[in-house]
Amino acid sequence: MPNEQDIYEEHVLDHYEDPYHRGELATATHADEGKNPLCGDVIHVMLRLGRDGKIEEAWFDGEGCVISQASASMLIEAIEGKTVEEAKEFTANQMLELFGPQLTPNRQKCCLLSWRVLQSALHAPLEDADDDDAGPSFGGPSLSEES
């Protein structure tokens, strides 16, 4: 029988109070935002994807309950440095495992918000991304070399 008290174990509160990469990523190439309309949780995920298919940097910002914010911090920390493919293969169940304490179905929604936003951010290139690495890559010299 999961005890709700354990949901707020030290590890979770540490991530809540001292999150990993919470803030703006000015050089983001991909980003998306998602909400849990029922609770008002908001998570914004910003990624810089490299040409080699790696997530070079990952940041998040947001507002909401301990679970939504702490789980976002854990996820961002975990996927940074991974490849895009690896991040896409990261399942909802793995997210719940990463979080740790067992959650009731209602609170699982809070925990999975950042995971959902990450998955859509991977498919959401920023139009004005000024990082040239984000541009389409051709077999020849990259376009940026001409300017």
Next chain:
Amino acid sequence: MPLDPHSIRADFPILKRQSSSGAPLAFLDNAASAQRPQVVIDAISDCYQRYYANVHRGIHTLSEESTAAYEAARETTRQFVGARSQSEIVFAAGTTAAINTVAHSWGGSHLSAGDVVLLTIAEHHANIVPWHQLAARTGCRVEFIPLGDDFTIDDAVVQDKLQTLQPKLFSFVSSSNVLGTNFPVARWTRMAHAAGATVLVDAAQGAPHQAIDVQQWDADFVVFSGHKVCGPTGIGVLYGKEALLDAMPPFLGGGGMIDRVTTEGFSPTGLPEKFEAGTPPITEAIGLAAAMRYLQSVGLEAIEAHEHLLCQAADTALRNIEGVEILGPTPDKKGGIVSFTVDGVHAHDIAQWLDTRGVAVRAGHHCAMPLHESLGKTASARASFYLYNTPEEVDRLIEAVKEARDKFARGGRRRRRRNPSPA
């Protein structure tokens, strides 16, 4: 005579249980749904065990006994609200179903493009969405009366809206399910009638806590749910003035609501069956009547006074906690509901923490998104009291809120540096 919650608790078997944390249950989520006394549970199982059958149709012993009990429940309900005739009491599935019935049947036949339905910003979604849907069908317009700074609404503001908008319908809560604010139903109804508007009162949060007298209110429609008055789910009451109901077309079509059906068409039967298509909530009506008798035996005035004491204690103590903001007026202007936010702590974390202490409260927008938006909040925590709650439970609520604040407010806890592990 003040009621003794400790002796009342003995009537409610569920209150003996514990929460999943092992702490004794302090059930403070009564505005969402109340618990049931043994007499209600017994009335329902007695029907199923001894005399249940479908009503109105069968010519046999069980059907006749069920029909008699079902119609006796209608009479109990008539007395509970003070209606003139049983024709004015329609059993619906709940408040939501009752409002939808009025919106479809009365709204569909009385409102057209440009007409105004006036609501307060404090409405439950059940008294907003059916009007938005009606607006989409007919082109009528939905307008809202804003809240004053003290979480009440001034008569002058209501008067001004009635005059300038000339609404066909004014539909409002007798008590807000978030703020707890009690609105002056009889006075607003008088003002609305003088302005030519029909009046619907959403008494979902009124019926459980105060004696209702539809004659004194004089509203055209009054609706409420069974499950909030210690009765079963799946049943509610639509009271309507007879002349109005009589002139309205039926909403749902089917068995039980017809006089005659041919291959060409149908003619509806009279009140109240005209609005009770299909097999009605039979045992639910019987259980509801048992609940109403139970509340009356305790005394609705005593219940109201008891809740007021609890509300006052909770409201005062919560206001004294640093970082707590109460969404609602001072206790003299509200029923047994205290909604609040804690600076820097999400309502869900408050509710989850309180649950570890056995204290059940609701957290979220409580089906009142426009209200929360107007207050600049996404969510709040809500403690709502009923006849079986005790002053000790209020103390436990306050203690647990203090704990939650200390635990979750950023900076309230000693911050630990983590060492992010290298990828």
